[in-house]
Amino acid sequence: MVHSASRVYHPKKKTLRLVFDYKASFKGTSLNNQLLKRPDLTNSLFGVLTRFTRQEPVALMTDIKAMFHQVKVSQKHVDFLHFIWWPNGDVTQNLIDYRMKVHLFGTTSSPSCANYALRRVAEDNKTHFKSEVMNTIQQNFYVADCLQSLVAEALQLVKNLTAPCSKGGFQLSKRMSISHAVLASIPGEHRLKATKELNLDNDHLAVERAHGLRLWVERRLRKAAVPE
Secondary structure, three states, X not given: OEEEEEEEOOOOOOOOEEEEEOOOOEOOEOHHHHOOOOOOOOOOHHHHHHHHHHOOOEEEEEEEOOHHHHOEOOHHHHHHHEXXXXXXXXXXXXXXXXXXXXXXXXXXXXXXXXXXXXHHHHHHOOOOOOHHHHHHHHHOEEOOEEEEEEOOOHHHHHHHHHHHHHHOOOOEEEEEEOOHHHHHOOOHHHEOHHHOOOOOOXXXXXXXEEOOXXXXXXXXXXXXXXXX
């Protein structure tokens, strides 16, 4: 893999993301040219958003923390993901050959592999958890992001969704809901950052965007908004 010395900066995030250039061409090809991106197991974004906005009054959003990094690469394939770097970034030292053992953001194969792993979690645990929890994993995730709308059972789903995902090494984070009761049941460290310090008795819930959809969480209303 070609490792870029540059890092991606996001104005709303404190951390910098290291860049691996999987499209870098050498002798007419690149890593992404050689990786398989099928089968496409990603749910339709239109379908996920439609179910989210049309079904039930209580909205729940969450995502899987560093999803691709939770899925290991087969040992026989790690040589496709090797790169060289200096120990501790010290260019005066000898280069070391490293190999990534997990899937990475930006490789052609990562979405398919990660989605397979998530669906396999649901399949392997379908006899241990309620069908609505397994259906949520199968139908309401768009890659790492889960968008679900429910009625009164939202509280129970929040609790039940965590366990099967954890069995697959997937940690749910950035949880958000338009329901004060649901939000109050979520530990602050697992909530969306903007809601961690909210006084749920007084404060207006934050406005959060999800794949271009603006969710006005204080009102039980959802509407598509044109990006500013």
